[in-house]
Amino acid sequence: MTRWSNIRVAALFLLPAVVSVVLLRLWPAAIAVHQSLLAPRASSYSLENYLYIFTDPSFLNSVWVTLLFSFIINPLQIAAALGLAILFNNKLPMTGFWRTAVLLPVAIPQSVSAVIWAVAYRPDGLLNSLLQLVGIGPQRFVTSPEQALGSIMLVVSWIGVGYWMTMLIAGLQDIPKSLYESATIDGANGWHKFWYVTLPQLRRPLTFVLVADTVANFLVFAPVNILTGGGPQGSTDLIMNQIYTNAFVNGDQGSAAAATVVLVALVLVIVLIQFRLMGDGSER
Amino acid sequence: MDRITPRQALRMVVIAATALCFLMPLYWLTISALRPEADIFRFLNPFGPWTLIPNQLTADNIVGLWSGSFSRAIVNSIVVALVTVIAGLMVCASAAFALAVIEFPGRGVVFTTMIVSFLIPFDAIAVPLYSIMRGFNLQNSYAGLVLPGIGNGLAVFLLRQFFQGIPKELREAAMVDGMGWFRIFWSIYLPLSRPALVSAALIMFIFQWQAYLWPLLIAPSNDMKVAAVALAQFSSAYNVSFGLIFAGAAFLSLIPMLIFVFFQQYFTSSVAATGSKE
Structure with a gap:
């Protein structure tokens, strides 16, 4: 068959991509699993690293902080992205420009964003002087254990929401106009149209955004590393910061690898659950 | 209107x-x-x-920025992003072409591998990847910075979807004319896929321009530091010069801004195209 004769040319086209993906993604993932099973200063496999991290209060704290962070930030960001997408989906003059403005923060290095916000959050910073305008006293933001995680969420959302908005706008533009027209004939109001036409039609792009956003928020690192370093009192110590601290500050590669495996497993489980909930898995 | x-x-x-x-x-x-x-x-x-x-x-801050070591870091960032986008487009587009167009045994397996690769969060495997790269002596080198950005599973996926939408008749006609796979890829598929190539290029550009953890690990030396890392270290250094920090940050934001404004034309033209269809 010609299919077999195609294999050589296909291999030629695929080789660079396959080699780089296997070497630079799958192999390190395998190494992480391997390292996590090696106890420190031993050559036999064991679960010691996992037992260690699950009794380490600072790791347990970071899991808790990460879960709390996800449960709050993901619904908020997706609701915001959807609201923005609906607002910005039109052909009015200038909308294209404003859309670009909202998208822009995603392309700026996160370290830059973190530095800008660090100055905005200072006690004498821009945010406090704006709050003062409306009669609110100075807030502590990233130096307060109660406000620090919320402050990180604000930065991360400023960075990411425009990106998810853009994906959802593409989805909105794919919805056939005729659906809205027939809904109007049936006497549907704006809310009905949103609930019975827009949301169901947006299911695929929404699934994608939900999954990709969740994954991205599990991996937040630079803003935490730069703005708070995980503090105050561990209140912003997301897992990625914990892994970095374990590996490069404490030099404990074994427990960093175990924490990495736990993180990837957590991400995959949540992604699978989301696919299930959105009923997308059976569709393909 | x-x-x-x-x-x-x-x-x-x-x-x-x-x-x-x-x-x-x-x-x-x-x-x-x-x-x-x-x-x-x-x-x-x-x-x-x-x-x-x-x-x-x-203009003091800008002049000060360029006379210091930061100019080197900005050059590094631009080189890394540029090389990644060019090499990455070639690697990902050719892989996507094979996956979308050429029928061969094992295609499903290769495609699944690509999907799995982008489900593994990159920052989460940065630490073991660092130990591999150290084994090849790639610390503080452009290769170490660029390589992880080239095989982008998401870009392959996106391009494959687009290539699949190009009518089969085009390549069948080309084959009758005696064109080989490579010519079909180069002179039919690539020119027809400009919007998808732009999106894939943006994905790869953002990956590198945004990168912080990976360059922090693989290229910490003064000569090879990228701008994002250099900038973060301005603020942790002893004499914090906010003038320089702001000038550097403004410059790092300006480049993506220009790129977005330029490609805005592509977005609007695609909107115009859908408008004419109605």
Whole structure:
């Protein structure tokens, strides 16, 4: 068959991509699993690293902080992205420009964003002087254990929401106009149209955004590393910061690898659950 | 759109106000870069007219930035992003072409491998990847910075979807004319896929321009540091020079801004194209 004769040319086209993906993604993932099973200063496999991290209060704290962070930030960001997408989906003059403005923060290095916000959050910073305008006293933001995680969420959302908005706008533009027209004939109001036409039609792009956003928020690192370093009192110590601290500050590669495996497993489980909930898995 | 109703005007105002909230930090960043260092914090609190309007402009910060070691870091960042996008487009587009167009045994397996690769969060495997790269002596090298950005599973996926939408008849006609796979790829598929190639290029550009953890690990030396890392270290250094930090940050934001504004034309043209179809 010609299919077999195609294999050589296909291999030629695929080789660079396959080699780089296997070497630079799958192999390190395998190494992480391997390292996590090696106890420190031993050559036999064991679960010691996992037992260690699950009794380490600072790791347990970071899991808790990460879960709390996800449960709050993901619904908020997706609701915001959807609201923005609906607002910005039109052909009015200038909308294209404003859309670009909202998208822009995603392309700026996160370290830059973190530095800008660090100055905005200072006690004498821009945010406090704006709050003062409306009669609110100075807030502590990233130096307060109660406000620090919320402050990180604000930065991360400023960075990411425009990106998810853009994906959802593409989805909105794919919805056939005729659906809205027939809904109007049936006497549907704006809310009905949103609930019975827009949301169901947006299911695929929404699934994608939900999954990709969740994954991205599990991996937040630079803003935490730069703005708070995980503090105050561990209140912003997301897992990625914990892994970095374990590996490069404490030099404990074994427990960093175990924490990495736990993180990837957590991400995959949540992604699978989301696919299930959105009923997308059976569709393909 | 000849006449704008009051309702549409109101919507435009809401849109502009929302977008300005997103732009505010960047605007403030830019004016801070252009005013004397002493002024950056002087007018910050309490809020007054000079908080957002610079009363005095200077190029000192920008000049200072370029005469220091930061210029090297910016060059590094640009080289890394540029090489990644060019090499990455070639690698990902050819893989996507094989996956979309050429029928061969094992295609499903290769495709699944690509999907799995982008489900593994990159930052999460940065630490073991670092130990592999160290084994090949790739610390503090362009290769170490660029290589992880080239095999991008998401870009392969996106391009494959697009290639699949190109009518089969085109390549069948080309084969009758005696074109080989490579010619079909190069002179039919690539020219027809400009929007998808732009999106894939943007994905790869953002990956590198955003990168922080990986360059922090693989290229910490002064010569090979990328701008994002160099900038973060300005603030942790002993003598914090906010003038330089703001000038560097403004420059790092300016480049993606220019790229986005340029590609905005592609977005609007695709919107216009769908409009004409209605």
